[in-house]
Amino acid sequence: MNSRSARRLPPSPVVTDSGVDHVRLAYDYLDAGDLDGYSSLLHAGHLGVAELERPAPGARHHITRIVAEGDCVVAMGRLSPQQREFVDVFTLSAEGMLRACRRYWAAGQSHRP
Numbered sequence: 363m364n365s366r367s368a369r370r371l372p373p374s375p376v377v378t379d380s381g382v383d384h385v386r387l388a389y390d391y392l393d394a395g396d397l398d399g400y401s402s403l404l405h406a407g408h409l410g411v412a413e414l415e416r417p418a419p420g421a422r423h424h425i426t427r428i429v430a431e432g433d434c435v436v437a438m439g440r441l442s443p444q445q446r447e448f449v450d451v452f453t454l455s456a457e458g459m460l461r462a463c464r465r466y467w468a469a470g471q472s473h474r475p
Contacts, residue, residue, distance in 0.1 A: 403460050
């Protein structure tokens, strides 16, 4: 029996690469306090600053690794000066914009500054 349901096609490598660039820019904008710049990377109506926990003034995201495939980008890093390790999992829109993000903290670390 053949399924007639539509399958979602994975995005092209160009979209994935664009999403990686948007993830890198998102951290730069958040660290600089540029919420307009950050908002320009978001898919309409999705992902607010709260989901990525805007850092306290002077805090910086230090990304140690980014892994991407299809519509998923995973960023691993450390938030300084708190020295809290995190992993952010982003979902991209079909255009490579940031649709959603979920943050995970290293075991034993608080989720609040």
